[in-house]
Amino acid sequence: MINLIYIEKEVHEHPRTLAILERYPQAQRVECERYSEIFNRKAQNFRLQKKQPALILARKHEGHVLPTPKQYGIGADYNYYFSHMLNCLYDCRYCFLQGMFQSAHYVLFVNYEDFIENIEQTIAKHNNEAVHFFSGYDCDSLAMDPLTNFVDEFLPVFEHSPNALIELRTKSTQIRTLLKREAIENCVVAFSFTPAEIAMALEHKVPAVNKRLQSILELQQAGWAVGLRFDPLIYTDNFKQQYNELFSMIFDQLDLSLLHSVSLGSFRLPKSYFKKLEKLYPDDVLLASPQAEESGNVGYPEKLRLDMLDYCKQIITHHVPDDKFFPCHEMI
Amino acid sequence: MFPLYLTKDQAMSLTVTGVGKQNAAAAVSYHHAVIETHPGDIWINIGVAGHQSAELGSMYLANKIIDAETGACWYPQFACHFPCETQTIKTLSVASDSYTDMLFDMESAGFYQIASRLGTAELIHCIKIISDNAEQTMHSVSAKQVSELIENQIDILKQFLALLQPLSSELDAVYSPPTYFNTILTKWHFTKTEQHQLERLLRQWHIRNTGIDPTSLINSKHNAKAILSILEQELMSSPFSIGNTSSS
Ligand code: SF4
Numbered sequence: 001m002i003n004l005i006y007i008e009k010e011v012h013e014h015p016r017t018l019a020i021l022e023r024y025p026q027a028q029r030v031e032c033e034r035y036s037e038i039f040n041r042k043a044q045n046f047r048l049q050k051k052q053p054a055l056i057l058a059r060k061h062e063g064h065v066l067p068t069p070k071q072y073g074i075g076a077d078y079n080y081y082f083s084h085m086l087n088c089l090y091d092c093r094y095c096f097l098q099g100m101f102q103s104a105h106y107v108l109f110v111n112y113e114d115f116i117e118n119i120e121q122t123i124a125k126h127n128n129e130a131v132h133f134f135s136g137y138d139c140d141s142l143a144m145d146p147l148t149n150f151v152d153e154f155l156p157v158f159e160h161s162p163n164a165l166i167e168l169r170t171k172s173t174q175i176r177t178l179l180k181r182e183a184i185e186n187c188v189v190a191f192s193f194t195p196a197e198i199a200m201a202l203e204h205k206v207p208a209v210n211k212r213l214q215s216i217l218e219l220q221q222a223g224w225a226v227g228l229r230f231d232p233l234i235y236t237d238n239f240k241q242q243y244n245e246l247f248s249m250i251f252d253q254l255d256l257s258l259l260h261s262v263s264l265g266s267f268r269l270p271k272s273y274f275k276k277l278e279k280l281y282p283d284d285v286l287l288a289s290p291q292a293e294e295s296g297n298v299g300y301p302e303k304l305r306l307d308m309l310d311y312c313k314q315i316i317t318h319h320v321p322d323d324k325f326f327p328c329h330e331m332i
Numbered sequence: 333m334f335p336l337y338l339t340k341d342q343a344m345s346l347t348v349t350g351v352g353k354q355n356a357a358a359a360v361s362y363h364h365a366v367i368e369t370h371p372g373d374i375w376i377n378i379g380v381a382g383h384q385s386a387e388l389g390s391m392y393l394a395n396k397i398i399d400a401e402t403g404a405c406w407y408p409q410f411a412c413h414f415p416c417e418t419q420t421i422k423t424l425s426v427a428s429d430s431y432t433d434m435l436f437d438m439e440s441a442g443f444y445q446i447a448s449r450l451g452t453a454e455l456i457h458c459i460k461i462i463s464d465n466a467e468q469t470m471h472s473v474s475a476k477q478v479s480e481l482i483e484n485q486i487d488i489l490k491q492f493l494a495l496l497q498p499l500s501s502e503l504d505a506v507y508s509p510p511t512y513f514n515t516i517l518t519k520w521h522f523t524k525t526e527q528h529q530l531e532r533l534l535r536q537w538h539i540r541n542t543g544i545d546p547t548s549l550i551n552s553k554h555n556a557k558a559i560l561s562i563l564e565q566e567l568m569s570s571p572f573s574i575g576n577t578s579s580s
Contacts, residue, residue, distance in 0.1 A: 003410070004391050004395070004410060004418075006407070013563065028395060028417075028418050030395045030396050030406070030407070030418075030420070031396075032396075032405070033405075037405060037407065038407045038473075041407075042448075043448045043453045043454050043456075044409055044448070044452075044453045044454070045411075045454055045503065046455065047502070047506070048409075048411040048452065048454040048455075048499050048502070048503070049409060049411055051411045051412060051499075052410060052411055052412055052413065054410070107417050169427055185407035193495060195575075197574065197575025198342065198574050198575060200433060200575070201575060202574065234574060235572070235574075236572065236573050236574035236575055237571045237573050238575070239575065242575065278532070279506075280506070282506060282510075282535050283535060283538070283539060284539075285539055285574055286574070287535065287536065287539070287541050288535070288536040288567075288572060289572060289574075290568070290572065
C-alpha cells in the first residue's frame, strides 16, 4: 500500500507519473525538486522506513545503462545493468540494498524512454555480439510490476534484438503480465532461492519457496526460459539437508530442457554494508553466522564457503549441463 | 533559558520555545542538553499555524517544511499511518496574513533543522493546529485561544504518540547494549575496540544460546583478551541453526 508519493517537479506531468497517481488516488502527494532531497538523507532509519515506504517518482538524468562488475554474468562477454527502480518490496536480511541506502523508499525513475534509448544504443554498439542486460540489480524486477508496468514497457525492446538478452531477477510471483505475452527466447526470468526454513527466517515478505516454484512451472508451461539463482547460499548447521531438499524439490519438478541457467554464490557483503546491517538489526540470526573478512567483504570463512559451494555444485551439475551452470568466480 | 517541564515518570518532557525559528532551534538544543536525548527519542513540535481556508481548530502534520527566508526544505518521514492529514508548512520570519494553500508558521524550520541532527527522521514531527485563516486572521488570536485549540486536540495527539512509541522502543532496543555487557565492563577493563568485540560476541552468544548466562564461562578469566577468546571459542564450537532460531 502506498500512502505517500513524492513527485519531482520535472516529472509532474509525465504520462507515467499521471498513470501512477491515478492508481493511488488516496495517497498524499508531496512535490520536491530532486529525489535526493528525500532519499538517503542523514538521520533516516532504513529499518523504520521499511515499515511503510513512500514512493518517489523521479527522473534519471544519466547512467541509465552501466557495465556490470567483471565477474557478473551468465555466459556473455558484454554485460550491463540498469535500474529503473531503487529498493524492493521485500525485506531479505542479507540484501545489500539495506547496506547501500539510508532510505527504504521506492524510487521509480519514470523516464523509461531514456533507459530504452540507452539500451537500444548499447545493443547497436555491440552489433551482432551477445550482450546481456540485468534489470533486478537495485530492486526485484517483477515484484512491483503492477505499479511499474516494467514488463510491458521494456520487453518489446528485446523482441526485436536477438543478440541481446534480458534477465529479470526476482523472488516474486507477479508473473501475470509475462503470461499474457508471447514468450520470447531472449528473456530469462531468474528466480532466487534459499531453502524454505532459511527463507522463512531471512526473507521477510517474500512469497514462499513453493509459490515461487509454482510460478516457475507456469512460466515454463508458457514457454518462458527460466533461470535459478542460488545466491546467496546461506549457512546453517543442517545446511546439506536443507539444500538437498531444496534442490530435489526444484529439479524434480522443473522441465530441465527449458532451464536457461543456474548460478551459485555464497553470502557476502561489502564490509561497510555489513556494519550497517549490524547497526540496523543487531540481534538478527544472520549476524551470528560464522564470519570472516576478506578483500573488503564479510562472508563465511574460506573453508566453509568452499565446502558449501562445492557441495551444491555437485548436486546442481548432476542435473544441469556444464554450459548452463555459472558458479561464482572463485569456483572457476 | 526556556521553561522545561517533565512528567513524573520522566518519560515525557516539554520545552516552551516561544515565537520564531531562532527560538525554536535554540530550544531544541537546550532541550537536548538538559534531557540528554537519545537517537530513539520522539521529537514533536506542537504549535499553531495559519492557512487560507482550513477550518479553525483542525490539525495537520507537516510533510514538507520550507524555510521561507533561505528556501531550505525538510521532509519529515512517516513510518506509520497517522490519524490526521498532512500538509506543507512554510516557516515565515515575519508573521503574515497573506494566506495560501500552505500552512504558515514561525517555528517548524528552526525546530526541524536542529532536531534532525539529534534524532531519527522517522521520529521527528511537526503538528500544527489551525489558529487563523483568511476569514479569521491572526490578529484576532489570543494566547488563551491557542491553549484551547491545542487542548481540544489532546486525544489525537495521544493517538499520534501511541503510534510513534513502538518505533521509538524498537530503536531503543536496537541501541541498547546486549545483556551482561555492562556487568562485564564493571568487572574487567576493556579498551574501546575490545568493547566493540565484546558487544558483537555477546549478541552472537544470545542468538545462538538463548537464555544461557555466559558469565560462568568468563568468571575465572583475568583480562579482556581472555574473555574475548573464550567467548569466540565457545561460539565457534556451538551449533548454529537458522531454520529453528527465530530472527528478530
Ligand atoms: S528480493 Fe532481492 S532485492 Fe528484494 S530485498 Fe530480497 S534480496 Fe533484496
